[in-house]
Amino acid sequence: MKYLALLTGPEDIGQSRLFWIVFVLLVLNFVLGPLWMSEFEASNVSYYLLNLPMALGLCLLWGYCGVLSFGQVAYFGIAGYLYGIIAGNMRGDPWGPLLGEVGGLAACAVVSAIFGYFMFYARVQRWIVPILTLVLALLLETFLGQTAGYQWRVGSVQLGGYNGMTGIPWFQLGDFTFFGYSFYYYVVLLVLVSYLGCRALVNSHHGKVMLAMREDPLRTELLGYDIRARQLAVFVIAGVLAGLSGLLYVQWGNYITPSQLGLVQAALPVIWVAVGGRSKLLAVAISAYALNWITYSLSSAGNQYALVIIGGLLVVVMLFFPDGIVVTLARNMNRQALTRLLRRPGRS
Amino acid sequence: MEEFGLVISVVYQFGTNAAFLLLCALGLIVILGMMNIINLAHGELMMMGAYTASLSYQAGLPFPVCVAVSFLVVGFVGAVFERLVVRRFYGRELSALVVTWGISLLLSQGTLMVFGPFLPSIPIPGGSLDVGAYSLSVYWLILIAVSIAVVVALAWLYNRTTFGLHARATMQDAAMARALGVNTGRIYMLTFSLGAGLAGFSGALLAPTASIMPFMGQQFVAPAFITVVVGGAANVIAGAVGSSVLLSLVRTPVGFYLGAFLGLVALLLAALIIIRLMPNGVSAALLRWSDRRAQSG
Amino acid sequence: MSKRDSQTDVPQDATTPTTEDAGLSIGRRGFLAGSAAAVSAATVLPNLKTAKAQDGSPVKIGFIEDESGNLSVYGIQKLHAAQLAVKEINEGKTLKGGANIGTGGYGPLASYAANAPTISKEGVALDIVNAGGDMSGDATVFVEDDDVFVDSGDQGILGREVDLVSVDGQSNNALWQQLTRRLIQEDEVDVLVAGFASAEREAIRPIVDQFNQLYFYTNQYEGGVADANTFCTGPVCEQQVIPVVQYMVEKFGPRCYTIAADYNFGQLTAAWTKAFAPLVGGEIIGEEFVPLSVSEFSQVIARIQQAKPDWVMTLLVCQNHHNYYPQAAAAGLSYPMASTVNMAQGYEHKRFPPPSLNQMHNAIQYQLEVPTARNRAFVKRWMDMFPEDEYIGEMAQNTYFTVHMYAQAARLAGTTDQETVKRALELGWAIEAPEGAVFLEPGTHHCAHYIRLAVCDENHDVYFVREWPMIQAWWLQRLGVNLVRNPEYKQYVPDEDPFFSMFG
Structure with a gap:
């Protein structure tokens, strides 16, 4: 019960029974999806979904903790590359990919902990954090971009420079390999778990402290909380979640390039979060999914207007829904529901 | 003579590196430093400056006039943006970041669709000077001088004029400034317009050294942000000068003796280390240092 | 013989496909591969004719390039090239050319085989082949030939209309992968023509191989791709x-x-x-x-x-x-x-x-200025269709002749069945492209090209000072790659060849 309360707590969209019915239906929709989706569509949906953990992590960090990172793609890349190296070297070993996952996520945790330590314990100003994280991502991109030569081999795996690391193995548990529909289910499961986990986190006591830090770091500190450690903890969680997206990405496409860590890619998670509304996890999840879908649909139609439309969309959304489109809509829906409730007293 | 040429060449490389960083950062400094708006369309404003310069150069104007035209045109575009869009985002830096990113996509892809993939480049004015085995580009020497001049002009503008006074007051405490009768809305617009104009100005100045393409702005964004961040917000102009000098001091020798790749890595690492040592940027450190001197003296 | 000379002996054999001797030795290898393919094809082809697809649905050419974003300057050129070729195919036109059974070099349908200048340490006597403008045609190598743009005797491919299914990759590798899956799985394209940057090619090649999709990569690149499903029609380092x-x-x-x-x-x-x-x-x-x-x-x-x-x-x-x-x-x-x-x-x-x-x-191997009649005719056809275009680059020309080459191979195969068309292409294929004759070498799936040395003068006019009418992409052959016999799916890098550290 206590855990259920964590999930239905006030710090995300949806507390009503109706919401949870819709939510379960939505999950069911994803679970039953393969009944009407072709394998190709399932693969596309997997791609939209696999970006969600990174977006959720950034939402925790930015929306709930008030710290914007512009370089979440660095952890995306670290996990992806490390998975490729470990799983690629242990090719044939049924447990290699699992070890690669553990290694990738651990590396994300370690790197983000060290980097975060430098930032938060130095108490750098808040607006510098995005640029510092971006610099880390650009450094990694520059380094990986020039690793084309043979000397950049780790065991039997070549880093591959700008052309990227190819032939990254599918995910595998024992003798069962995940691809096609099974990969789709694996993504759905992991994304659901990370969403519910984040939701529980923000409704926990720690979540309350995060919000306090966002509102007023100084006051929070005076109340006796070590905000440096708390910020660092959220930073690490966000890094690991970005790493999870990176893992799923390389398992989806069997491929990663340094441009995944570049400036353009780095801005995308920030945009997903801002468009949905950074103050609510679900809003971010919805907008990340939707924007990925729109990007694909536009370019699939094969015209030059894709970037213009996306750019215009961003401007319009931020002008008219400055708190994020999903958050604003949800708030209005709540208000309507509230007025309806008030009109019919006695139903409590 | 050989040694002399080497020394001159290294000094020249240092000057071009610093001037490049400073020119990239100029417009951004004004907007980010004074208004706390992270303007991701900065690169595209520079691109517009280069486009304006190229178009007016083709129309037969002499190059210095083209640069002035770019300053005015892009400054005007900046004012329009401020009125229509950016105005709504004061105090919400991070939403502003997304909006300016959207604007940058619109501008660059829109430019591609209107003007096609390239505009003809502008020939680099000025020839070259031979110093021993090395030769220097006269144009880069001019750029170094111009960037120094612009910094001096900016410092004068913000420290010696009424506009500067009002602007600084607005940045420190907008409500109080309003209470004292400063038209803060106008100050915001002028500041944003000035920042955009400077971006256009730098874009036009760098245009002869670059290929003029819709996505050319991207190359300036990372150096610009690094320079501004390392400089810090205590005094943005001094900070930007300090950080571009400091970063070039690291980059020049490494780049010259060890190659361009390590030069770039050194630049990025130096940025990280400087921020760790001086969390509020070079400018705050400079300020503390001058305070201490004033006290002891 | 000095040490140095004996050292150069080995690579000369390999590096100089255009010398008489070396050309022979390489030619022999190509010949073997070619005849192997010919023998197998000869037994297969008659059956194929009867398996002709007659359903009348259009032939789909899947096409991915970056039409927006950073690389669009190249992507749009390539798109126009494909559109031009598709239009010509649908109008019943083609370039001269055909299967190259057994010769391992220029095909019987190619117009001429030229004498190649020799590469040696001393250089060649032949310099300034052409100082720009029209050529008289009496130089050793340079021949103005008749028009290579001829009737195909076919509307579209095998009477079916050709459809270009073109999508925009936006210089984004993940998008490239999604779009490739879409074209293969949803649109079920008969052939895929895609890729500017090598990173894009490497992003989609695993998917191409997963579905055994017939794939053409038309860019100039660093070389080394040995992939049974991929045909590389651009020139490579060697x-x-x-x-x-x-x-x-x-x-x-x-x-x-x-x-x-x-x-x-x-x-x-x-x-x-x-x-x-x-x-x-x-x-x-x-x-x-x-x-x-x-x-x-x-x-x-x-x-x-x-x-x-x-x-x-x-x-x-x-x-x-x-x-x-x-x-x-x-x-x-x-x-x-x-x-x-x-x-x-x-x-x-x-x-x-x-x-x-x-x-x-x-x-x-090609740029707009190539001063031949056939190229001028090609440029005219292009500019009639796209009068706004500023330039035609080498990758655009490659895309153009590649689409025509595919159409010819499908006609010979009598079907658009992908495995069959691959076998037809693996006969070796010669086609009279705007650059000159191009020969698709069956064993490596790479093309021998007509190479010209272009020089830019101080007014930025281009002239050509030397030509090599056929240089093979010999490196994969040297490594022993023969995709007809041993299908592979990888990219070789120079470090895998001890030769690269022998002299440096």
Whole structure:
């Protein structure tokens, strides 16, 4: 019960029974999806979904903790590359990919902990954090971009420079390999778990402290909380979640390039979060999914207007829904529901 | 003579590196430093400056006039943006970041669709000077001088004029400034317009050294942000000068003796280390240092 | 025989497919592969004719390029090339050419086989083949031939209309993968033509192989792709680097300074330059790799001045790197330059004011200025359809003849069944492209090209000083790749070939 309360707590969209019915239906929709989706569509949906953990992590960090990172793609890349190296070297070993996952996520945790330590314990100003994280991502991109030569081999795996690391193995548990529909289910499961986990986190006591830090770091500190450690903890969680997206990405496409860590890619998670509304996890999840879908649909139609439309969309959304489109809509829906409730007293 | 040429060449490389960083950062400094708006369309404003310069150069104007035209045109575009869009985002830096990113996509892809993939480049004015085995580009020497001049002009503008006074007051405490009768809305617009104009100005100045393409702005964004961040917000102009000098001091020798790749890595690492040592940027450190001197003296 | 001579013996055999002797030895290998294919094809083809698809639904050509974003300048050119070729195919036109059974070189349907000039340390007698403008036609190599644009006797392919299914990759690798899956799984395209950057090709190749999709990669690239499903119709390092290095050493002297973009293409092409310069008497006195994000070159220029080379090899590709040329010119750097990419792809000589690219030498296989009648006719057809276009680069021409070549192969196969068309292409294919005759070598799925040495003068006019009517993509052959017999799905890199460290 206590855990259920964590999930239905006030710090995300949806507390009503109706919401949870819709939510379960939505999950069911994803679970039953393969009944009407072709394998190709399932693969596309997997791609939209696999970006969600990174977006959720950034939402925790930015929306709930008030710290914007512009370089979440660095952890995306670290996990992806490390998975490729470990799983690629242990090719044939049924447990290699699992070890690669553990290694990738651990590396994300370690790197983000060290980097975060430098930032938060130095108490750098808040607006510098995005640029510092971006610099880390650009450094990694520059380094990986020039690793084309043979000397950049780790065991039997070549880093591959700008052309990227190819032939990254599918995910595998024992003798069962995940691809096609099974990969789709694996993504759905992991994304659901990370969403519910984040939701529980923000409704926990720690979540309350995060919000306090966002509102007023100084006051929070005076109340006796070590905000440096708390910020660092959220930073690490966000890094690991970005790493999870990176893992799923390389398992989806069997491929990663340094441009995944570049400036353009780095801005995308920030945009997903801002468009949905950074103050609510679900809003971010919805907008990340939707924007990925729109990007694909536009370019699939094969015209030059894709970037213009996306750019215009961003401007319009931020002008008219400055708190994020999903958050604003949800708030209005709540208000309507509230007025309806008030009109019919006695139903409590 | 050989040694002399080497020394001159290294000094020249240092000057071009610093001037490049400073020119990239100029417009951004004004907007980010004074208004706390992270303007991701900065690169595209520079691109517009280069486009304006190229178009007016083709129309037969002499190059210095083209640069002035770019300053005015892009400054005007900046004012329009401020009125229509950016105005709504004061105090919400991070939403502003997304909006300016959207604007940058619109501008660059829109430019591609209107003007096609390239505009003809502008020939680099000025020839070259031979110093021993090395030769220097006269144009880069001019750029170094111009960037120094612009910094001096900016410092004068913000420290010696009424506009500067009002602007600084607005940045420190907008409500109080309003209470004292400063038209803060106008100050915001002028500041944003000035920042955009400077971006256009730098874009036009760098245009002869670059290929003029819709996505050319991207190359300036990372150096610009690094320079501004390392400089810090205590005094943005001094900070930007300090950080571009400091970063070039690291980059020049490494780049010259060890190659361009390590030069770039050194630049990025130096940025990280400087921020760790001086969390509020070079400018705050400079300020503390001058305070201490004033006290002891 | 001195040690040095005996050393050069080995690579000469390999590096110089155009000499009489070496050409023979390479030719023999190609011949074997070709005849192997011919034998197998001869037994298969008659059956295929009867298996003709008659359903009348259009033939789908899947096409991915970057139509928006950073690389769109190339993507749109390539898209126009494909549109032009598809239009011509639907109008019943084709380029001369056909299967190349058994000859292992120029096909029986190609117009002529030329005598190739010799590459040696001493150089060749043949210089200035053409100083621009019309040619009289009595030079050894240069022949104005009759029109190669002929009736195909077919509307579309096998009577079916050809449909170009074109999507926009937006220079985003993940999107490229999604779009490839869409074209293969949803649209079920009969052939896929896609890819500018090598990163894009490597992103989609695993998917292509997963579905055994017939795939054409039409760009010039660093070489080494040995993939049974992939046909590479652009030129590769060995076809461009060696001619240009040899010419530069002969003309300007041995000391070369290389600056290259710090990624796969730049690094590998620099490795080729380094490995081959000693064979023609050159030496690499400095090598510098410039990260793609660098756009300000004063330090690189100073380093070159410090090294004082005879000439500079510039392997700079991205838009930031193009800034090198005006900056170097402004800094008074006047060394002759050589390259394998500039002018032919990004038409820098049209975009930068003269004399930024003065003395740029490039061994190209095609660029707009190629002074032949067939090319002028091609350019006219193009400009009639796309009057707004500024330039036609090599990758656009490659896309153009590739689409025509596919149509011809499908006609011979009598079906668009992908495995069958692959077998038909593996007969070896000769086609009279705008650049000259191109020969698709069956064993390696790469093309032998007509290579010309283009030089840019101080007014940025281009003229051609030397030609090699056929240079094979011999490196994969040397490594023993034969995709007809042993299908493979990988990309070889020079480090896997001990040859590359033998001389450097």
